[in-house]
Amino acid sequence: MALKALDIYKILPKKNCKECGDPTCLTFAMKLAAGKADVDLCPYLDENAKSVLGATTRPPIRLLTIGVGERSFAVGEEFVLYRHDKTFYHQPGIFLRVLDTRRHDEIAAITARVRDETFTRVGTGLRFNGVAVMNASGSAEAFAKAVETVEKTADLPLILIADKTETLAAALVHCGTYRPVIHAADRANFREMCALARQHGCLLVVRAPDLGELANLAKDCAAEGVQDLLLDPAPESLNDFIVRSTTARQLAITRTLPDLGYPIYLDAAKGSLQDGFLALGIVKYGSAIVCDPLTPEAAKASLTLRQNIYTDPQKPIQMNPGIYRIGSPGKDAPVLLTVNFSLTFFTLEGYLESSRIPCLMFIIDTEGLSVLTAVASGKFSETLVRDSIKKFGLENEVSHRKIIIPGYAAPLSGRIEEVSGWKVIVGPRDAADIGEFLHEEWKQ
Amino acid sequence: MMEVSANFDWTANIRKVVIGATKNEGGTRTSSFRIGGGTTLPFLEKTPQPPLIAFELCDTPQYWSPIIRNFCGDVVNSPAEWAKKAGSSYGADLIRLYLTSTRQRNFSDFGGIKKTVESLLSSTGLPLIIEGSNEPKIDSEVFLKCGEAGQGEKLLLGTAEAGRYRSIAAAALAYNHSLIAQSPIDINLAKQLNILLRETGVPPDHIVIDPYTGTLGYGFEYSYSAMERIRFSALKGDLDLAMPMICSAIDSLSVKEVRDAEPAAQDALAVQWEFYTGIAASVAGAEIVCVRHPQSIMKLKEAFRSLAQINTAGGE
Numbered sequence: 001m002a003l004k005a006l007d008i009y010k011i012l013p014k015k016n017c018k019e020c021g022d023p024t025c026l027t028f029a030m031k032l033a034a035g036k037a038d039v040d041l042c043p044y045l046d047e048n049a050k051s052v053l054g055a056t057t058r059p060p061i062r063l064l065t066i067g068v069g070e071r072s073f074a075v076g077e078e079f080v081l082y083r084h085d086k087t088f089y090h091q092p093g094i095f096l097r098v099l100d101t102r103r104h105d106e107i108a109a110i111t112a113r114v115r116d117e118t119f120t121r122v123g124t125g126l127r128f129n130g131v132a133v134m135n136a137s138g139s140a141e142a143f144a145k146a147v148e149t150v151e152k153t154a155d156l157p158l159i160l161i162a163d164k165t166e167t168l169a170a171a172l173v174h175c176g177t178y179r180p181v182i183h184a185a186d187r188a189n190f191r192e193m194c195a196l197a198r199q200h201g202c203l204l205v206v207r208a209p210d211l212g213e214l215a216n217l218a219k220d221c222a223a224e225g226v227q228d229l230l231l232d233p234a235p236e237s238l239n240d241f242i243v244r245s246t247t248a249r250q251l252a253i254t255r256t257l258p259d260l261g262y263p264i265y266l267d268a269a270k271g272s273l274q275d276g277f278l279a280l281g282i283v284k285y286g287s288a289i290v291c292d293p294l295t296p297e298a299a300k301a302s303l304t305l306r307q308n309i310y311t312d313p314q315k316p317i318q319m320n321p322g323i324y325r326i327g328s329p330g331k332d333a334p335v336l337l338t339v340n341f342s343l344t345f346f347t348l349e350g351y352l353e354s355s356r357i358p359c360l361m362f363i364i365d366t367e368g369l370s371v372l373t374a375v376a377s378g379k380f381s382e383t384l385v386r387d388s389i390k391k392f393g394l395e396n397e398v399s400h401r402k403i404i405i406p407g408y409a410a411p412l413s414g415r416i417e418e419v420s421g422w423k424v425i426v427g428p429r430d431a432a433d434i435g436e437f438l439h440e441e442w443k444q
Numbered sequence: 445m446m447e448v449s450a451n452f453d454w455t456a457n458i459r460k461v462v463i464g465a466t467k468n469e470g471g472t473r474t475s476s477f478r479i480g481g482g483t484t485l486p487f488l489e490k491t492p493q494p495p496l497i498a499f500e501l502c503d504t505p506q507y508w509s510p511i512i513r514n515f516c517g518d519v520v521n522s523p524a525e526w527a528k529k530a531g532s533s534y535g536a537d538l539i540r541l542y543l544t545s546t547r548q549r550n551f552s553d554f555g556g557i558k559k560t561v562e563s564l565l566s567s568t569g570l571p572l573i574i575e576g577s578n579e580p581k582i583d584s585e586v587f588l589k590c591g592e593a594g595q596g597e598k599l600l601l602g603t604a605e606a607g608r609y610r611s612i613a614a615a616a617l618a619y620n621h622s623l624i625a626q627s628p629i630d631i632n633l634a635k636q637l638n639i640l641l642r643e644t645g646v647p648p649d650h651i652v653i654d655p656y657t658g659t660l661g662y663g664f665e666y667s668y669s670a671m672e673r674i675r676f677s678a679l680k681g682d683l684d685l686a687m688p689m690i691c692s693a694i695d696s697l698s699v700k701e702v703r704d705a706e707p708a709a710q711d712a713l714a715v716q717w718e719f720y721t722g723i724a725a726s727v728a729g730a731e732i733v734c735v736r737h738p739q740s741i742m743k744l745k746e747a748f749r750s751l752a753q754i755n756t757a758g759g760e
Contacts, residue, residue, distance in 0.1 A: 082672050082673075082676065083668075083669055083672075084672060210448075212448045215448070238487075238747060238751040239487055239750060239753035240753075242727065242751065246450060246485065246488060247448065247449060247488075250451070254451075272746060275716070275719060275720070275743070275747070276751070279720050279723045279724055280751070282724075283668070283724050283727055284727060295716075296709065297713045297715075297716040298716050300713065300716070301716035302720060304661040304720070305664075308665035308668070343663035346662050347663070347695065350662075350698055353700070353703075372628055430578075432698075
């Protein structure tokens, strides 16, 4: 279990030397208890005290940086099982897998795809994160060649997958200084793997289907001096993954089994189940996910799911209030008022676009609340509508004085007319009906 | 070897709801389902069956996505034939019929609705979910006709909302059906509606929660957490939330990504959108996942089988 600040304080030297950067040992103890400081900052602790403190004061899941340079990214340092408890901080990296049996131009093409492909949604560019090179040929030479090809094509985070340490060693000649991830250490080879990881500064994946064994292996690797670890729970089925990944996460964040406090690695390249594994890895605590090159459709869906799950659930995504144009609206185009909750906005926008009627969307600032909640809480009020009309100069945009409001805002229609002077038309409650509504009701 | 498993201290279970009735159970369905019954997070325990997949169809295809009309062909013009095909060829577990005909202006053909429901009951042996009208004025008549047509078949009727639940509750009570209670992505509103239904006399084991599913990229981030919170509260003992959930991301086929795709890629994109939404929803607690693209069914089915595989936590 986690130590409380006072328990930690008892172990500290109580010199108040300020060498850790904190004014007193007590404030340092409080930071350690919150997982916000590292025991190594204190120069006066002996090894024994450090090991006692280290296990309980570091973040429950170790923070790792994969790769170097512009495309490097962080994983781990997560604190919760449910995103609604706080948020998930570090989204999983998706690695496209190349086999060293493929032709070099094919390997280069997949690497270039990871380097270049961007899918833009809600103003954010979504991308894959790296390349995983797998030794399918059995030859160390072919593996090294494939890694060299990837390296020459792009500077991307890498995972090297091979059974033999000699094979990995041959490839590390080409990329050893770029903090690649090597896969995988097991009970039989972990000492050699640790030596290799130490020599090249690699991150190391430890692999075992049994969580108890996985924890022991992680502990043994840490004892060998390799602490930048990822855990591969070696799932055969989606059920294996959800059970093992959820269990590992729960035991890590509660510090019940601190040796499971490392990011999770998932091999999702499992034929027709790949999309299922990838989706599950995204929602259930994966940190590095390897899959075969995705179809454009699976790429869009999976990257969108990742964006959704790693959106902070405490912040409603808001649109900037103001006027948005659909098509090329003229001065006589209808004006549709709605709230700045992004879900409402995008849903309405979608249906308006498919109606093919040019129009203006007039977005008022309800602080990201939906129509229903904004009306109920009084954030959506007649004065807000009046002030927004002035502020954004709606009078100059259209020649008429009619405004369509959401069906759920119908109770406000009279008051809006009174204070704004605009005629209010109550639209449908469901955005899906807006096309039909406009075709039938919007007559000049 | 040490025993490694997660500890949650749950105190309650999800209620079971029965959908469909076989001959032995007083109906004519070839299968019936008991959903719910979970005692922990989804898939962390032995699950008697994978999540169910409902194929959604309607009785007036002009209201349906052109992607589906093109893919399914002429069969969309006969809801009975379409439902039959959904079971025999697409592989669905359930049929969800939307009575879109009731959306026409001044709709009054209530006898026609009854005939449509009866035609599905004879064309397919799968249990049915029936979606009634969108118009409060005709709710009462529509739901009574649906309820009556499906007497003894343990239908799942949809959809009750906070502002309008009396007609559907009356029909469910009169003919012993269950109903879908939908609230807009909010655990408190979901609870409130269930309390209203309880006070109306609807037994809690006749309610399936629809937390409203915004599709991938369009609100799914909210729906996912709303579902997780509902499941969490239920397991912690909130009896007014201890119902199984249904998820239907009906906007999947009309999102910009799918709409703007090249015609050749539209089917694949629609399927991926439904698949990724559906599998994530099942992990958050949905026990019925609804889809509209036939190809989504087998893809989800394969994943659900792997997800529900009998297994125990980590470390034996």
